[in-house]
Amino acid sequence: MKKAVACIFLAVFLAGCGGVTNIITVPTPKETxxxxxxxxxxxxxxxxxxxxxxxxxxxxxxxxxxxxxxxxxxxxxxxxxxxxxxLAKRSAEAGFIWPIRGNVLSFYGSYKDGVKNKGIDIKARHGEAIIASRSGKISFVDENMKGFGKTIIIDHEDDYSSVYAYSSQILVAVGQHVRQGTVIAKAGQTGRAASPRLHFEIRKKHKPQNPFYFLQ
Known part of the structure; x- marks a missing residue:
């Protein structure tokens, strides 16, 4: 009796194995x-x-x-x-460009000494030109902002703004309008910068965003 049951079980098992090669799993989209x-x-x-x-x-x-x-x-x-x-129209609006070219030393969301980076830190040479990432109006300038040193904020349209810190020299003033690519400062090592670099942020309604999503 046990032998008969074993034979039946083996036959069913082999039949099942033979059918497995014909099964194709098609993923079902979770959303449109x-x-x-x-x-x-x-x-x-x-x-x-x-x-x-x-x-x-x-x-x-x-x-x-x-x-x-x-x-x-x-x-x-x-x-x-x-x-x-x-779509009625693709967005032709000017985007954000890199304010300085260099290796990224610290990434958005990373932590150092318990402080979260709300932007990115880009390696620079002391005195290297920093340009406006996007056209806008200078809304804030501070020669010695705590932790950030010489800092500039540019207001853009649609609730966006960009932040530039750790500079050695500021070349613009509050209220001044600048075009994308205009030199606004020179790179340095002010604030808590451990080496010459630019701290750069992009904000929407004052909330920090990941710059990598915007820079081209």
Whole structure:
């Protein structure tokens, strides 16, 4: 009797194994949306404006690390996104450019001595030119801001602003309008900077954002 049961069990098991190779698992989308392939000159911010989807929603849906930038050819899932050809108009608004070129020494969200970095720190040469990342109006200047040294804030349109700190020299004044690319300061090592560098932030309604989502 036991032998008969064992034979039946073996037959069922083998039949099951033979069918496994024909099974194809098709993932079921958890939410509607579409995919976007990143092109030259695009940033996460521009893509979010193009599709009308919040930048943090896109970042979360794609599990984008704070320390990594999006790249040309990368495929992003846009939750609730509408096909580009159905949009009335793609955003042609000028984005943010790098205020200085150099290696990133400290990333957004990182901690040092218990202090969270609300922007990024970019390596620089002492006296190197710092430019306005985007056109706007100088709203704040401080020659000795606690922890940040010589600091500048530029107000842009649509509730955005950018912050530039650790400078050795400030070349603009409050109320002055500057165009993107205008030299506004010279890099240095003021505040709590451990070496010549620029501390750079992008804020929306005074709330810090990850600069990597905006810089092109």
């Amino acid at each position: 949306g579409l995919y976007h392939k990143i092109r030259k000159g695009e940033t996460l911010w521009k893509i979010s404006k193009t599709y009308g989807v919040d930048i943090q929603t896109i970042a979360s849906a794609n599990k984008l690390p704070d320390k990594e930038r999006v790249f040309i050819g990368q495929l992003l899932f846009i939750p609730q996104g509408v096909a580009e050809e159905k």
